[in-house]
Amino acid sequence: MTNRLTREDWVKKGLDVLASEGAGLLKADVLAKALRVTRGSFYWHFESLEDFHQAVRGAWAERTTASVIAALEEPGHAGDRLEALILLAFQADGKLERGMRGWATQDARVAADVVTVDGMRLEYLRKILREAGVPEAEIAVRAAAIYWANLGRLLVDRTLTKDVTEEGLEALARLFQSGQ
Amino acid sequence: MTNRLTREDWVKKGLDVLASEGAGLLKADVLAKALRVTRGSFYWHFESLEDFHQAVRGAWAERTTASVIAALEEPGHAGDRLEALILLAFQADGKLERGMRGWATQDARVAADVVTVDGMRLEYLRKILREAGVPEAEIAVRAAAIYWANLGRLLVDRTLTKDVTEEGLEALARLFQSGQ
DNA sequence: TAGGCACCATACATCACTGTATGGAGGCTC
DNA sequence: GAGCCTCCATACAGTGATGTATGGTGCCTA
Numbered sequence: 001m002t003n004r005l006t007r008e009d010w011v012k013k014g015l016d017v018l019a020s021e022g023a024g025l026l027k028a029d030v031l032a033k034a035l036r037v038t039r040g041s042f043y044w045h046f047e048s049l050e051d052f053h054q055a056v057r058g059a060w061a062e063r064t065t066a067s068v069i070a071a072l073e074e075p076g077h078a079g080d081r082l083e084a085l086i087l088l089a090f091q092a093d094g095k096l097e098r099g100m101r102g103w104a105t106q107d108a109r110v111a112a113d114v115v116t117v118d119g120m121r122l123e124y125l126r127k128i129l130r131e132a133g134v135p136e137a138e139i140a141v142r143a144a145a146i147y148w149a150n151l152g153r154l155l156v157d158r159t160l161t162k163d164v165t166e167e168g169l170e171a172l173a174r175l176f177q178s179g180q
Numbered sequence: 181m182t183n184r185l186t187r188e189d190w191v192k193k194g195l196d197v198l199a200s201e202g203a204g205l206l207k208a209d210v211l212a213k214a215l216r217v218t219r220g221s222f223y224w225h226f227e228s229l230e231d232f233h234q235a236v237r238g239a240w241a242e243r244t245t246a247s248v249i250a251a252l253e254e255p256g257h258a259g260d261r262l263e264a265l266i267l268l269a270f271q272a273d274g275k276l277e278r279g280m281r282g283w284a285t286q287d288a289r290v291a292a293d294v295v296t297v298d299g300m301r302l303e304y305l306r307k308i309l310r311e312a313g314v315p316e317a318e319i320a321v322r323a324a325a326i327y328w329a330n331l332g333r334l335l336v337d338r339t340l341t342k343d344v345t346e347e348g349l350e351a352l353a354r355l356f357q358s359g360q
Numbered sequence: 361t362a363g364g365c366a367c368c369a370t371a372c373a374t375c376a377c378t379g380t381a382t383g384g385a386g387g388c389t390c
Numbered sequence: 391g392a393g394c395c396t397c398c399a400t401a402c403a404g405t406g407a408t409g410t411a412t413g414g415t416g417c418c419t420a
Binding site for chain 4: 362363368369371375381382383387388390
Binding site: 021022023024025098099101102103104105106107114115118119122138140141142144145147148149150151152153155156157159160161163164165168169171172175 | 201202203204205278279281282283284285286287294295298299302318320321322324325327328329330331332333335336337339340341343344345348349351352355
């Protein structure tokens with residue numbers, strides 16, 4: 001046998017399928033076909049489908065956490081760190097984000113995971129804004145607005161906003177920073 | 181028999197379930213139990229599950245269209261129509277929006293419906309901005325940003341932004357209108 | 361090189377759900 | 391009030407998926 005699979009291989013494929021096909025195809029036989037093995041392998045690596053689902057959710061949370069921390073540990077560009085963030089912390093995969101939030105509508109535990117991650121990203125945003133010198137009274141609103149907008153941008157089909165230029169967005173970001 | 185059901189009753193319950201439980205429970209027997217009848221009724225009103233799903237999607241599109249048109253036909257507040265819109269056109273049900281977008285991650289046709297609706301709402305936004313005197317070069321960016329932000333606000337758990345005051349949001353909206 | 365271990369295939373029981381066939385019950389109409 | 395029509399119940403076949411039991415195969419180690 002040339003291609004032995006690990007638990008991580010299954011989880012990785014799970015994230016792929018979640019992003020491309022949605023949570024509805026996070027099933028043992030579908031994934032097995034995609035990995036060109038049978039469910040025998042699946043049930044050797046995972047106790048149950050629920051076990052696998054937990055692993056996928058964990059991987060997503062881990063990935064999100066890691067990316068946030070990486071952005072946070074980045075040797076800061078002092079002033080324009082906010083702009084850097086907007087380009088950095090939200091370079092997440094839109095399809096995966098969609099898949100995860102779609103899954104969350106059907107499973108309360110996934111929904112809880114999403115809320116947790118949203119909370120982390122918002123907290124990080126507030127920290128950055130604070131460091132950028134935004135007045136304390138403004139921080140909560142600004143952070144929320146930035147997060148909302150970037151999430152929306154991630155979820156809405158890009159072809160609908162194809163006439164939105166990069167310069168326009170940057171101008172908007174500046175307006176947002178100077179503020180008031 | 182006291183409670184005869186109509187096709188619309190089923191669709192309405194479908195929207196309820198979609199909002200509260202997600203598209204995964206848009207099944208004949210689940211809905212039948214919720215309506216306290218058997219699937220016999222379901223398959224009398226609908227040719228198939230797919231037929232029912234189409235009806236639910238149609239009802240959502242119809243509902244969204246109607247709400248947009250209602251907002252558009254509203255005898256306008258001339259200047260601050262933008263603010264009115266932000267409060268009006270996005271008073272949609274967050275749970276239903278979530279459910280629909282979650283469903284869209286698992287069904288390409290639903291995804292197409294969502295794109296269509298997003299397009300309509302964006303177009304309406306641009307129209308309002310144009311009427312409000314926003315310079316043509318700014319309209320696309322502003323409309324996108326407003327739509328993104330409101331969608332995000334609809335999808336993110338409110339408890340995470342509970343310290344965002346209504347006044348703060350209004351201040352932000354003003355900043356957004358004056359702009360540049 | 362023999363044995364054990366890690367990984368996978370195969371076959372089977374089970375369950376949830378769909379769709380269909382048919383029968384029944386209540387109200388409308390003539 | 392007889393008959394029809396609308397709506398629903400019941401029973402059944404079929405399908406797709408889970409989970410389990412068991413056997414097989416290649417690699418690693420002594």
